[in-house]
Amino acid sequence: MTNxxxxLIMAAIYFxxxxxxQYLFEAFDTSSEHQDVSLRKLIVSPLISTIxxxxxxxxxxxxxxxxxTGSK
Known part of the structure; x- marks a missing residue:
């Protein structure tokens, strides 16, 4: 398997x-201020962490x- x-496989699994x-935390958050969850908001944090x-x-x-190899 190439690097x-x-x-890519590691990034996909991690993401x-x-x-x-992230979805589970948002889904079970019952406070009124977090009811409006956009797809962008849901994806940005895991994407940054994955990078x-x-x-x-x-x-x-x-x-x-x-x-x-012993090189510096």
Whole structure:
């Protein structure tokens, strides 16, 4: 499996899990101010978290490869 496919699969799984958690929190929130939930509001937070997660994972993996090869 190439790195690109691996990162896309990880991002998709992570995003879906975060989206489901976000949806559940919004669905069970009974306060009146949170009743109007837009799709954009629901997706933005998990999307940002997914981007940061993949960036950190990429950095960790590249750093590990550098340590294995001995280059700096």
């Amino acid at each position: 690109t496919k691996k990162y 879906i899990v975060l989206l489901a958690i 940061f997660f993949i960036a950190i994972q990429y950095y960790i993996e590249k750093r590990a490869i550098k340590k294995q």
